Each structure stands twice: as structure tokens, then as C-alpha cells.
Amino acid sequence: MDIQERYTNVRKYSEELCKPLELEDYIPQAVEFASPPKWNLGHTTWFFERFILANHLPGYKLFNPTYDYIFNSYYENIGERVQRKKRGDLSRPTVKEVYNYRQYVDRNMLLLLGQGISKKVYSLLELGLNHEQQHQELLLTDLKYNFSTNPLFPKYSDRAFCEDIKIEIPVYVEIPEGIYPIGYSGDGFCFDNEKEAHQVYLQAFQISKPLTTNKEFIAFIEAGGYQNVNFWHFEAWKWVNDNNIICPMYWKKLDGEWHQFTLAGLRKVNPENPVTHVNYYEAYAFAQWKGQRLPTEFEWEAASSYLQWGDRWEWTESAYLPYPGYKKAEGAVGEYNGKFMVNQKVLRGASVATPRGHERKTYRNFFHPHLGYQFTGIRLAK
């Protein structure tokens, strides 16, 4: 697949994901972290315009200079921007104008790619495409959140994104004590946070091949897990009580049976599926209740080829920190990862919403411990 084709495929996929939407669905933002589809479409486009076209296509003219203010997410080196929680307040630009923006930028990107690009621009291009893939996942998870607050329970598609998964016989993989290589050392694309490749010393450990199921998690609920302080971190217990949490996000009990809001509307919880939309606090509490623990990201990576990947981002015990020798890029693009390396936890694997081909065993996803709106799950270790 040549570079133009790859570019076009990734870009088209974002628009395909929006096909089932009503025009109204592009606008609202029910909570700070759940950006509107319109913003996701515009922001990914702006990334190519701001970081590639504006600097590397001679004579390029910005589509609309105010978009720097509207579609910048958090790049302080670019300048001021609309507050994150106010992205849903903007009716303009219209959806049509955003699609026009996409076409304008795509036309110019293809022009640039046709001219041949330097290694530096190529690496920005790869970053832009991987960035757009990350937003393709967010587009679905953000929309799911926004729909979930609507008393009409809108439906995005017939697919619930909670497919049946055949859980392999529960068995723990044993990994012996020793020195293991960690981080990305190949020739392809990786994010800066996957480097430098280095060695870690691991004690012997066991790690579960399959993910934790809904059935197992319901047992935790029924055992009073949400009411027993001893399974929870201090901050987690405050979160549980301040918000009266009694089950995972999107769950509700109707007529004595657990249901969950999905992208196909409200559905019964399937006991055999991997539990989803738990946050780190819940994942940790569940592990405590089991007398086990979450794996570190290093254990996960060392064991990754023996694991059943279960279409969930998996919480690890590891904090999101720089690897030895970590270097961030110069300029605004250097704000991509490094500045988030405090107070977040690493997730490994990939989810049912991750675009195929985007996953990697050295991939380090990260979220704050109280957030569960991604398709997140639990893998135990001991």
C-alpha cells in the first residue's frame, strides 16, 4: 500500500465511522472528556494542517485561521484555544464546513505526498495517522458517553461492540525470574513513550491468560465488593462514596437483571464477556478481593505473546512514567506524550474500538485512574 493510499484509508475510516450519525449527533459534549464528533473530525484534520501543511507545503493557505483556536486540543506552543469543556458549545463551523475542511486538507496533503516528502515529514505523517486512529477510537467512546446521558437511549449501530468472546480455559501463564527487554526496538512507527528499549529485572510471576469476565465481576459486586473499604485505595473509596458507585459505568439493574448501555442501545450483560468500563480503582479492588493483583506493564509486555488479547484496554499497576533515555520531540509536537507522565496509569493491549493495525505489544495507553469510559478491562496476576 503506497503512502497516498494509506493516508486516504485512514482518513476515510473516520468519516465512515460517522455515517450512522444524525447531524445533531455531531454537536453535543455531555462531559469534559467526551468531545463531539465534529470536534474529533476537525481536530485530526487540523493536526495535519498545523504540523505538516503549514510548515512543509510552500504557499499553503490556512483554511480558516480561527480554526487554530477551535481545533487545537492542548498544544500550548501553538497558542490559546477553546476550553476543553466548551467544545460542545459551538454550533459553528457547521458539520458541512468541517467536511469541506477535511477535503481541503486532504487535497493538499495528497498534493504534498505526490511531491515526495522528507524523512522528517514522513515521521510527522505517521504521527498524524496514528493520532487520527486514536481519535477514531475516541470518536466511538466519546459518542457512547454522550448518547448514554440521553433518556431516549439512542443507538449508534446494530453492533453493540460487546461481542461474545470465547474465553480460554482459565490458566495462569508462568514467567520465570530474569531480565527482559522492554520497549520498541523495530524500524516501524512507534510513539516516543515506547522508547528507549531497555532491560528490566522481573521476579517470577503468574499472569492470567484470559481477561476477567462479567460473571466474575458480578460475583465481586454480590460479595459486597463496593461496600468493603479494604479492597480500595483511599482516593478510590472517596470516589465510590462521593458518587455512590455500585457497579461499572453504563450498568444498571432492571427487574433484577444487570443491563449495560451499548452502542446498540441498552442490552443485558452477557456473563461470559470480559468486564468492560471499569476504571483502575475498580480493577485494583477486584484484584484485591481475589487476593491477586494487576500486572505491571513490564510483566504484561514480557508475557504478551502468551496472553489471550480480549479486545479491552487492560489496566496495569504501572504508573505512566518515562522510560530510561526518554526524549520528547522539539516544539509543539513534543507536547504529545511527555507532559502527561504524572498521575496516570498505563493500559496495555487494545480494545474492540481500536482500529485494526493500530495495536502493538509495546503500545502504552494511559488514562487517569478514575476514568472508565474507554473499553477497559481486567487481567489478573499473582
Place this chain on the structure above:
Amino acid sequence: MDIQERYTNVRKYSEELCKPLELEDYIPQAVEFASPPKWNLGHTTWFFERFILANHLPGYKLFNPTYDYIFNSYYENIGERVQRKKRGDLSRPTVKEVYNYRQYVDRNMLLLLGQGISKKVYSLLELGLNHEQQHQELLLTDLKYNFSTNPLFPKYSDRAFCEDIKIEIPVYVEIPEGIYPIGYSGDGFCFDNEKEAHQVYLQAFQISKPLTTNKEFIAFIEAGGYQNVNFWHFEAWKWVNDNNIICPMYWKKLDGEWHQFTLAGLRKVNPENPVTHVNYYEAYAFAQWKGQRLPTEFEWEAASSYLQWGDRWEWTESAYLPYPGYKKAEGAVGEYNGKFMVNQKVLRGASVATPRGHERKTYRNFFHPHLGYQFTGIRLAK
């Protein structure tokens, strides 16, 4: 004009007001008090459905029972509802569905009106129509606020709703001490808060015939009015400082000249126009600076036939309180006015956005003292 025609005219006018909108403009709510156009259209319709059709048209079937939850504003007797600040989070029902809802309710209302209605239903009808007229004004003032937060400065129409008004020669009307009749005593429609008609004793006073102009208010600004604590209430001073207020809402200084955001986009402030979008705190502070005061609502009403009405809601010094003998209606409809009679100030007159025919000299509008997003102005007394 017969009752069907009157009903149809009022209802059509709401939709006419929406003609200039893009579909996206129907959705966002940038602040709790500024409801989306879609909600205003749905809520006024729901008012007829819930208070008239559901109770008085035999066999009437609700368009969608969930709309009770979505389009109820604050009627606790009806039940739970979407939180006021979350009206902009809902992409569904779509705009088209809301227009279908309007047609459905209108068809049934006309059916009912054709059958002839009791006096009780007639008074609910009048309430519903006056209620819709109030929301026609809100539709514009809410939209203005929502547009004002958009860095693209959208334009609703070519009309700025800040027309030139010929200010009459500044002259104070003198009203002698004595007993004056207050409140509504006619046969037509009035809100319950305009009753009972009663007498008040007024000391002699003078009241300005015209409203305060932008020019006069700019003099207050330039005299350091926003920086001098002695003109302000304790709570007002906190508001000024917590929010760094230095001019009326929607104003900004560009290249040394005052501009204001209008429904026709950003415009220069016209010095001869009545000042607009001041809150009660600012109106009071301006009066203090002038060594004058705001009139009470009783003074205003006693003098009303001598005043130049200046297309602004006029802040009075009066708190919004029940008149002697005030009675609220039974049931949910009794929540219309009475439960707001604390911590609000009375405004008198009418504004450029008030539908023609809706104004009345006994009309009592009311808002919290810190709010200035209505077309509010200042009239002095002494």
C-alpha cells in the same frame, strides 16, 4: 381574530424566529440559563400538551412519553426532568422530530379549539400563548448568548436589535405624593403576579422620561465606576471582582473603541442608544454614581403613561414579592410564578425582543440581580 387564528399566529411566530438558523444552532447550550432553540421549541409545545391536551382532549395520546422528562422545565408536580444545565447535551430528539411534535400538538390543539373550550381551558390557553411569547424572547436572548461564546462570531440576522432610538430631551416627570392604584384590574389576560390590584402610598418623586444612553454609561466607565466600591452593593462588588467586570456584557474594546456583540455580529457601540445588557448591580451602581436611584416598581407603574418606553426591560429597586391577596393556581400550573418570589428584582416595560402585544403597564418581569443577558436597561429616579 378568532382563537384558532390567534393560536396559530403565536405558534408560527416561534418557527419564524428560527428560520435564519442552521440546524446545528438548535443544539448547544453554552451556559445554564441559555437554553437551546430546540428545547425552547419543544418546551412551549409540551406546555400545551401537558396542561391542556393531556387533561382536556378526550383520547389524546402523548406524542412521546419521554418528552415529559426532556421538555419539563421546572414543574416538580409533573415529575423528574433533565437538569437545566444539561439541555444542550441531547442530540435527540432531532430537530425534525421536534417540528413533528409541534405539528402533532398544533393539530390536536386546533381540533380541541374547534370543539369549543371551557373558561378554565381558555385561561390555560392564554397562559400557554403568553408563555410561548415569553420563550420567543428567550429564544433570541439565549441564542445571542450561545453565539457570543463562539470565536467565529455567528450572525443571526442583519438586524442587530439595537436600533437607533430618538431619545427625548432629558426631562424628569414629577409625580406628586399620594395614593396610587397598582396591579391589573381589567378583563383581559394577566399573570397571577399582577394581582390583586391594590393601592400604595407614594412619596413625591421625579422619574426620567428617557432611558440612560450608552454615552452616559461610558462616562460612568471612564469615571472609574467599576473600580469604586462605594457605588456597589457588597455582593455586587464581589461579582465585579471575581469576574473582572469592566463593562456591560457583550462589550469589548477594540482599537480604543467600544464594540458590542449583537445578533448581527460585532458592532460599534452607538452612543445615542439606550445602554443594554446591564444587570441590576450595574444599574444600581450607575444610579449611585449619578447621585440618583432606580424607581420602585410602584413608582414606575404610577408614572408609566408619561414615560418614553425604550425597548429595554428596566431594572427597578423593587424585590419580586407577592402583591397583597396574591394567590397561586392549584396544581403544577401554580409553579409558574409564585415559587420564584425570593432573591429576584422586578423589571418593568418591555424589550426589543418582546413580541408585540405582549407588553402591559402592569407586567412584572423578574430576574436575579447578577443576570444581564436579557435586553435590560436603566431608568433613573430621584
Place this chain on the structure above:
Amino acid sequence: MDIQERYTNVRKYSEELCKPLELEDYIPQAVEFASPPKWNLGHTTWFFERFILANHLPGYKLFNPTYDYIFNSYYENIGERVQRKKRGDLSRPTVKEVYNYRQYVDRNMLLLLGQGISKKVYSLLELGLNHEQQHQELLLTDLKYNFSTNPLFPKYSDRAFCEDIKIEIPVYVEIPEGIYPIGYSGDGFCFDNEKEAHQVYLQAFQISKPLTTNKEFIAFIEAGGYQNVNFWHFEAWKWVNDNNIICPMYWKKLDGEWHQFTLAGLRKVNPENPVTHVNYYEAYAFAQWKGQRLPTEFEWEAASSYLQWGDRWEWTESAYLPYPGYKKAEGAVGEYNGKFMVNQKVLRGASVATPRGHERKTYRNFFHPHLGYQFTGIRLAK
């Protein structure tokens, strides 16, 4: 009684009120509105120093210039001050230093009074003494609040300040329609908010001779008064629900019986006493439930000589607004009353904690409608 004696008596009474305190009790402030005794003692002293001695005793030297920052309450014209909610954060000056401060200021005040004072200083002196009397009441009500949060239930005295009061036979006084004089017109001291004396026109009304009792209020509670939205203002209902209010402040049910925290510790609620520590919202809701209403402050004043004063501050329906012809004093002292004339309700009468001789039938006390930590009660009208 000569002026020195009067000064000394008032000043000594503040210190007498503090006799039962442990030194530790002078320090904490459990909530913004409940200032520590140490602060009340210092602030009243500062009032004499700042407004009289500093300007009118030649050669007077401030006790400690930093006290302007520590003991200024809200006089913006004097300058910056410790935030109101941080008065309890200060261990220094020590209690002993504050008493030294009092002695120093008293010595100098008596020196000045001995020299003879002008009419202007005399009126500041009267203001200072009445101001200190207001703080004598606050000293008790603030202390009561601070003690009430302590799990050890400290006791200030053997007196509960909830004495048995013989309620006169419930009978309504009838006041005929007509013109009544309102406001202070004598020669003695009054606050600026009691002027100008003027006339009001009142409709005929009936007003209860005695105050509402605990027994009557318990009937309201038991009738589900706190659970019925129709008795409450919109803002009141939010207050009830946000704070899970089910009874007046300081009440709790123990073994099926209502108790209340008093200055003598926890005591059973006496059914025959006037209900106390209700806020305006509760007073209004109770009146609604009775099918009656609260009197306006004008009705109260017109009827005052026929009423049984029941040692409670009585909520009125009136908002705290300036009388016709109201003028505030020049300079910092002008901040005493006028700047609070928004969003507050008038209370009339006097309470069990009001120093004897401080009450007056034209006296206008005022508090925000949600506050009930004063000794406040209910009188009905209809």
C-alpha cells in the same frame, strides 16, 4: 447614666459574656459566618479605634497597625483584610493581647469622652456602642454554632437560652386598611436604615399575637412539610434537597424524641416554646402549609404594640430595601448598612440574645433567607 458609664457598661458586658469560656474556645471558626469570640472582641474594639480615636483623639497611636488588617470586617474604604472565612486560622494575637487591646482603647476612649466630644463624634460613639451590642448577640450565636459541630457537645452555661415562654391565647389582631407611619422619627439613636420616616398604605390584615410554637412546627414536620414541594420557593426546595433538611437547625431526633443543641448542651425540644433557628425558607413554607403568610415589615411595625414579643427575631416577607429618602453616611462608616440592601430579608423584633435596651419597634435586622443560626422565629399573618 453619663456617657462614660454607658460606654463602660456596654464594653464590660462583652467581656462578661466571655467569662464562661475556656481559652481554647476563643479561637475556632467552624463556618464562614460564625466568627471566633476573639475576633468579635477585637473587631468591636477596632471599630472605636479606627472610626473615633484615630480621627478624633489628637496624638492617638494605633495599638498595632496590623490589627487594621486582622480586625476589619468589610470596610473596603479602610483597606485589605483577612478573608472572613479565615478568622479562625489565626492563633495570634493571643487572647491576652486582645484583652490588652481592649484596655488600651477603653483607656483612650474614656480620656476622649472626659474631654467632651462633638455631636459628630457622639453619633459615632452611639454607632460604636450599638455595633458592639450587635456583636454581643453574634458572640453567642456564633459560639453556639461553633460548639454545635463538636462531638463533645460543649456547654456554654446552664442557661439554654430557650426559656419557657407563656404563649398568649392564640388570637389574631385585626388592623384596618389605611395609611400608617413607618420608620424612626424620634430624637434618640437609630440606624440609618430606619430612615426616613414615611407613610405606607396597608390593606386590612390580621396578625398573630403570639409566635409559632415548636408544637405547631412539629405538626408541619409530621405532615410531611419538608417533603412537599408546593410549600417551598424554588431556591428553598433546592436548599432542602441539596442539604437533606428534615427539621430546623440544631435539631436531631434521639430515641424518637426531638432534641436541640442549646448553649446548655443537648436538650429536649419543649413543645410550648416558640420555634427557633428556622430560616426564611422554612418560615415561609410553614406559613404556606397553614394557608397563611408572613407579615410584611410594614404590617409588623403598624401592629407592633399589639403583639407579644417572643424573644425571637421574626422573619418578614419584606426584602431589605432602602426607605424613601434613605441616605448613607460619608466614608467608610457608610458601608454599615446600605451595601447589604439586596437579596436579604428583614427580621423584626428582638431575640433572647439581644442585649436589653437594644431593641426598638423600628429596628430592621436582616439576614439571607437560607440562614437560621440566629434565634429566629415565625409570626403568621393573613
Place this chain on the structure above:
Amino acid sequence: MDIQERYTNVRKYSEELCKPLELEDYIPQAVEFASPPKWNLGHTTWFFERFILANHLPGYKLFNPTYDYIFNSYYENIGERVQRKKRGDLSRPTVKEVYNYRQYVDRNMLLLLGQGISKKVYSLLELGLNHEQQHQELLLTDLKYNFSTNPLFPKYSDRAFCEDIKIEIPVYVEIPEGIYPIGYSGDGFCFDNEKEAHQVYLQAFQISKPLTTNKEFIAFIEAGGYQNVNFWHFEAWKWVNDNNIICPMYWKKLDGEWHQFTLAGLRKVNPENPVTHVNYYEAYAFAQWKGQRLPTEFEWEAASSYLQWGDRWEWTESAYLPYPGYKKAEGAVGEYNGKFMVNQKVLRGASVATPRGHERKTYRNFFHPHLGYQFTGIRLAK
């Protein structure tokens, strides 16, 4: 030293630290994290009463059962307690009563120790003594904060706790790549978070022998370090801007010179001293500006015997996480460390306020990244 003597010495030292206090100083709490001295004295006493005497001295009678509510810090397994931020609201028990409480508990503890104790009780005793030593440090750092908010700038002692320290010639220690032992493996006391001892693989690194000085940090300030987003984490930048941070805690510039509030009052900043009261965000930003980084806690421990300990707690890059094989104790005492292992950073070393003998090279202190009220400093690595 026998066990009674050791117990007595530790307990006496807490009271010695309080000798310079006025009685008023025992009460206030100016911010949630800075507990009053009275509470620190009571809480450490309660720890012995609740975890040792109540369970292990037959017939022991609690001094006052309400103290379980007042002096419990965060032990959910014990029960409800006074909210952390409300410890300063309580005037009672009086200071004298708290000292009586100490004597009562000490008398009983010595009785118990005289009888001989089991290994289990001995380990609780050691925990209690180390716990009290931790609070001895907090007693000073909390008091420093509370004093710092007082406009009178109170003085605790003539000692500023900012002694001159001879900084060794700046030189980096080189540590080679390899496997290093981490964690406590001796026979004496350690906290549970120092176990299990295990091995880590470290890349080669250099670490600074001395700590960063005030002079070096002033260079960062003067180079605009607080204004350059690129040195800061995303959350740190928000902290800087929301709070207008321009220098370390307790610093202020007077007449062009940096001063800092100390336990001996306001003093000039000594350029040769190690910088103090920086939080993790500032430590990280400083390191970024230098083109270096903070050491991990593993690097610190591996290098610890080559470093100049500079009487500051040293921020590391490591998140506070469990070591492999970490186990928390059964019951309430298990809440000591484990439940805080999220969203905090590890500090190593010891500070000028740490009681002598309490420090240890495997000691893991931890605080949230935004807090700088401990005596915290910076050591660089690369």
C-alpha cells in the same frame, strides 16, 4: 536503651517540640493538610490506645470513647471520624485535657511494657513510635504552614530550620549498569512499604552528590522557568496558572530580594542553602530546564551511600507503588500505607525536621505531586 526508655524518649520529644507554643497555637488549622498541634498530640496518643492498649492490656478503659471519633485520622475499619479539614474547628478537648490523655496512655503503656510484651505487640509498639516520629515532623511542618498565613508572622523558635549547609563540590556520581538490591532486608524495624527486598536492573546513570541550591533555583526563576510551558507537566502548568505561582512556597520578594517565611519568622533566602518547599512539579520543571531529570527511587537507593544527604526530602521520578510481594497487615493497621499507593510520588532521604534516628536508606516517604509544605528539595540525575 530499654524499651520503656525508648518509649518515653519518643513521647517526651513530641511535648518538647510544643514547649515554645502559646496555648492558642495548638488550635487552628489553616488548610486541610496542616493539622493543629493539639490534634497531632492527641492522634499519636490515640494510636497507642486504639491499636495496643485497647486490645492488649486486660481491663484497659478508654480515656474517653468520643476520642475515637476525634483523633482517628483515616482508619475506616475503626469507624467514622471528624473530617480532616475540620480538625481546627474543635476547641474541646482543651489542651490540658489532651496532655492528661497523654499521661493516662503513657502510664498504661509503661505498665504494659513492664509486664513484657509479645512479638506482635512489640511490632505494633515500633510502628506506634515510628508513627509518632512522623508526626513530630508534621507537627513542625503543619505549624509552619499555619503560622505562615498569619499577618503577624509568628515565630516558633530562633532556629529557622534552614541552617547553612556546606555544599560539596558539584560532582556527579557514576553508577554502572547492572542489577541492584532494593528494599529492606535487615532485622530492625521498617515500614511494610519497604518490602519485599528485591532486585532491579538499572541502566548506567549519573547522580548529583549535592542537592540543588537556592542560587541555582533563582537562576531558573530568572530565566523565566515559571513562564515556559515546555518545562512543565500538563497538570503542573494548570497548577502554576490557576495559582499564579512564580516562586517556591513561603517565598516572597521584598525590596528586590527573595525572602522566605521560616520557623524563626521572615528571613532572607540564603543562596548557598538547598532549595526547600518545592513540589514535585517544580522539581521536575527545574530538572527539565537543566536538561537533566530526577532520579528514580531505585537509582537513589543504589547510589545512596555516595550521596551528600542534605536535610531535605528529595523528590524522585518514581510513583509510589507496591514492591513485588508487598503485603499489607490485617485489620485497621493495614490501612497505614497500602491504600495510598496511587497518584503519589516517592521522596527519599530525610529532612531537617525528621527526628534523628528515624531515617533509613530504604525509607519511602510519599506525597502528592502538588504539595510542597514539607522540607522538600531537588537532586538531579542524568
